[in-house]
Amino acid sequence: PAQAKEKKLTIGFVVHVVGNPFIQQIIDAAKMAAKDLGVTIKVTGPAGAEGDAQLTAAQNLAAAGVDGIATSVPSASMVNGLNAIIKSGIPVVQFNGLGEGVNGPYVGEKSTQSGRILGKMVLDKIGGTSAKGSVIVGNCYPGFPVLENRQKGVLESLAKASGVKIVGPSDVKVDAAANFAAWQGLLAATPDALAMVGLCAPDVESIGKVNKAASNTTTIGAGYDLTTGNLEALANGSAHISLGQTPFIQGYLPVYILVDSIRKGIKINKPGFIDAGTEVVTATSVTEPFKLPALTFAKLQAMAKSQAKTRAYYEPVVKGYIKDWKKNLKPIADESA
Amino acid sequence: MGNSYPHGVISVRSLSKRYGGVQALNSLDLDLERNIVHAIVGENGAGKSTFMKILSGGVTPDSGTITIDEVSYPEITVALAKKLGIGIMYQELRLFQHRDVLTNLFPDREILRGPFINRKKMEEIARPVLQSIGLDVDLYSTLGDLAISDQQLIELARVIIEKPKLLILDEPTSALNARESDRLLELVRQLPSQGTTVLYVSHRLDEVFSVANQISVMRNGSLVFSRPTTELSRADVIAGIVGEEKSERMNRATKKSVGGSAGANVLEVTNLRNFGQINDVSLTVRAGEIVGVAGLIGSGADELLETLFGAKEKAGGNVIVEGKSQRTLSPQNSVRDRVALVPADRKRVGLMMERSVSDNFSHVAVGGHTHGTTLISRSGLAERAQRLVERFGVKTENVNISVGNLSGGNQQKVVIGKWLEINPGLVLLDDPTRGVDIGAKSELFSLIREIADSGKGVLFRSTEIAELTSICDRIYVIKNGISTQEVSDVDEAELIKLINE
Amino acid sequence: MSTTPSGAKSRKRFKLPEETSVLIALIVLIGIVGALRPTFLKPVNLLNLAASYAIAALIAGCIVFLLSMGEIDLSFGWILNLSAVVAGLSMIAGIPVWIAIVLGIAAGTVMGALNGLLTVFMRLPLIIVTLGTASVFQGISLISNNSGSVVPTDKKITEHIFFRALGGSIDTPVPIILIFVLLAFVVLHLTLHKTRFGYRILAIGSNPEAARLAGIPTKKIKIQVCALMGAVSGVGGVLFLGFRGAVDPSTGGQMLLPVVAAAIIGGTPLSGGAGTVWGSLIGAMIVGVIGVGVVFIGIDAVWGTLVTGLVILFAIGVDQIVRVRKKRAI
């Protein structure tokens, strides 16, 4: 372990799509970790989300001689290739997207569980288990594993109210304009819907705009990700709930695990799960995981703009949860529990 | 009429074909005898090509029957034509521009060895045929890079290789020079003795009389008459083609300019070179003059006009148009300076085939010209087109149909019309009568004379020597890319000798 | 001459415009969705739908120019993106909104002209050149804002009339973006079919070599059309910014297929020499009705894609049947 410390390590960091604000937050956190740990980091990823191009990028980083790789695994077809890299002696940590069967730990949300949380919060807002009426559910990319899991969780929670009728899940598309049009159409088709629940980043913003335009409705809007646009929608009251995926932890922790395990000679070539937690944001409250201090909406917005503030806020987690990653490593089955 | 034509290899009865409002064939009856050369003549749009296309399977007739070797068919498909041994050389060449020469010689008739194309064998078959028609090209060069005349010969070679029993030639010499034409005629004359019947369509009556055993004249989709050549005079045929009264008018044929009234130089060329065949050409054209250019294919004569216009790059030399030295020759500058070029290859560089007659007539006036308003209206274009249709006698249903649907000669009239519309000061005519019927040709010649008389210069190249000698005031002879001689008042035979020596 | 046929006076019979067949396809589709869900036919819903697809329609109207010239631009989605980023960053930097908008459109025009210059000077088809420039424009956009969204949040900006008008805060019977795009369509249509510039575009697309010999400045026109495409994409970009209030790094990335589809469903062939601006508008609305109709009817996400595909086939089938009928009728 001592001699490993002497060589400056290089970590490859592969994302499934470049040019996505949420992913960029993960990348920023990964770079903070690299700086904190004194290692070099190489960030790459395909322009359009496709597993094969992403795997190729990971393989090339391996060929170029990195010491460890952190990657999201949105596609099952990446699994064998990643395992081959692991077998050749380069450890791999997954984040954000889980590949079943990859021989390395996974850092991410409990995707089904987060869906359950969202479903439950929506249900609470529309009248609990006695609620009666329609709830629209949209999936922007049918077939994407994380989304399918979230959808499962949302539907599970909503099923608790027998009077709730699910409209969809409909394919609401990723492209912002098409996404907006789809939500607009969905609400026009079901004008008395109690809630609209999206599963992807553009949804909350679109739902907010739709709600705002149809001024007389009181439809609850809910979805995922804390993009500036989504936070705006929560702030002006046109949407109501958005769940965050703690991009800081999803970016920082994988790099930390890789460097720590390489330096200490810890083998991490087994599936495992470390919960990155779920942030629950409404216009009135921001609930962060890991007993982090409660945030105000304004603070959250400020953090989204400043890396230094973000780093300072997460200091306790870095010193605690992240440093103790081995202790928090759970069986992979926990992810979808 | 009776039913038995003992000598007829092909008889057609009541053959009709209609395109929109145009009756291209109107109940045509005709018998073709075996093993002769049978010429078909008629004005532009008479229906000749339509008839040929029906015989070869390219077009389906609306009604009528076709009897071949005593079997009647309501229509002939491409496959049937192939089986019956009918080969056709189309007026509008049907070649594959992207493919090489050898491939074009065997379209879907390639020689195979196992599953593979046997190009060596194909070469062996092709070479003697090319030699027999006097074509010397690299079998591996891309067809689109060749001159239009070479392409026409390749189309001919293609059909001869098939050794058809009935050979249809639709204006096979329209882009050929005297020498190539003569060779082709020689070849055609021999075919009947080898068991091939030839249907020969042409507007060149000299050729028709020299090669055909029988001549049929068509007008407006029907037969005017069909008689053995020996019973006919040139005048009979012309009268059949254009009608009695018009043939009268035509006898007052175009005269040369009224001696020596030529004015200032409209065009002065000294030591012109290009990157192709032109090495050193000098000539002048004066206002009021029609100046001819004569030369073999490959001599540079066929590239000269395009080079002067700026369509082909110039390598050196001076060109002065109306006293102004042209530093860079380009089509744009030429149009600006009111220089017009009627190009030789109308299909490739002359027309927008799928666009309307109306749009094509405005090609230069609206597209190239920068005069007038930048706003255009459909009715404005149509008015111009209507005026030109009448002026040039274009036979078309209306001005809104695709120019590609016109008969070949009528397409040519559109090309000429679109250029004369800008009232050019210098007119470069590159084989402008290609495919134009005899009546229209004489009208065109008087028009050219009119243009010259109004003080403009005309430079004229033609593949028909007779055209040059009949209307040009002076003729430049081009050999090996060099303008060797300037002659006037020569007759055909002399000029041919000069070109070839 | 006696060759002129007897009836050669221009017999002007009444002819249906060529867009009729696509229009029928559109009406059939709206009818089907409306029959299944009558609320779909409410004017406000149809207007909203049209407004959401207005930007794509606008660009489809302009790509008709390129298709008519026998070219295709793969980069316009990223031109749209980068123009919006330029406009958005300028606003955030404190430049007055209207000037920032002009800057964004100017940026689009420059990018388009660059495409044009490259295609003319490299003598390559535009599709090949824009294969490269698409990545270049996307790349510059990513760098400009470090892969983040551009979101003007300052009240001075978001309350500006431009954002309020486009963002839907000002109530108008017809969405303002729709009015704007319809006007743009009138201009585009007139430009292509009633001006020398348009005539030249179609002439180049029909037969480039013949166009050159007719004295048409083909290179200049190509560059101009590319620049126009860039300008219109730039307009699309600032409209998007106003409409959505933000630009994401992915904005425009998914536009290629629907826009080109709108144009070719509308009846503009890829081969050049012909094009219909109004057809592309109808084509864009068909794309929109299919996209929204599928969710409107409530088709499950898993089945949505299949149904979309079948409806596209149906739409082009209707168009084709009508077209063939019309041919027969002549």
Added chain:
Amino acid sequence: MSTTPSGAKSRKRFKLPEETSVLIALIVLIGIVGALRPTFLKPVNLLNLAASYAIAALIAGCIVFLLSMGEIDLSFGWILNLSAVVAGLSMIAGIPVWIAIVLGIAAGTVMGALNGLLTVFMRLPLIIVTLGTASVFQGISLISNNSGSVVPTDKKITEHIFFRALGGSIDTPVPIILIFVLLAFVVLHLTLHKTRFGYRILAIGSNPEAARLAGIPTKKIKIQVCALMGAVSGVGGVLFLGFRGAVDPSTGGQMLLPVVAAAIIGGTPLSGGAGTVWGSLIGAMIVGVIGVGVVFIGIDAVWGTLVTGLVILFAIGVDQIVRVRKKRAI
């Protein structure tokens, strides 16, 4: 110059193959990446690189047939996907691996033939038809597995020679997929340039009307080429399944642009009548080297897109310069 013909000998001068210019572009690119990162040039690395792009290359080799015929298929990525799904689900259902593979390829062929039938009978360009069928095939794939990945996990399947050979468990000096694809390229090249079928394809692309008049059954050939494209996409699908061991719902969705780019960078024009199968292989490798080179050199993700774009422009520029030089030299 005395160009006057002297005799009818076949003047066969030595001509560089038309692929030379793209090859030079490829070598220059490899050289640049190699100069910056010498490990890039290790044979094993280059072979692995080639293997990762082998499937895209294979399909590019076949899309040359369509481009040569003047057509474009937008659906092949989803044909690949659905074929792989068919093969994978069949294996999971217990059908023997080899038979499942045949089923997958057969499914691809059927989908391709369906494209062909639709394009012939609707008399529409293939690009329009496949705009619809692409969604249809994707939709069926999503439904078949309820939007999930298809992952055969049974040892009996994963230990099958097919998976071991393609997945790299069997050590060969050259990856097996590469050998297979190279052989396929030889066959594709011979088919297009040395058989009547290929001649007919090129004839149709060069002049459809002349092809019909020459007696070529143009409709039949079109359907056959579409079916071939489907079959090769099907082969691509099962190769993907073997190579990666799984198919995702997104597999194949991003293939259109790189594959078409490979073919046109390789020198096949979009206008039909000409095509180079080997060129498309080199084109695919150029696309591969650009993609990999950017990672290898370690260019940051934010800058990667811009660099990719610039390098594409550079590659087509080199190709163009060489081409022009060659023309001048003649």
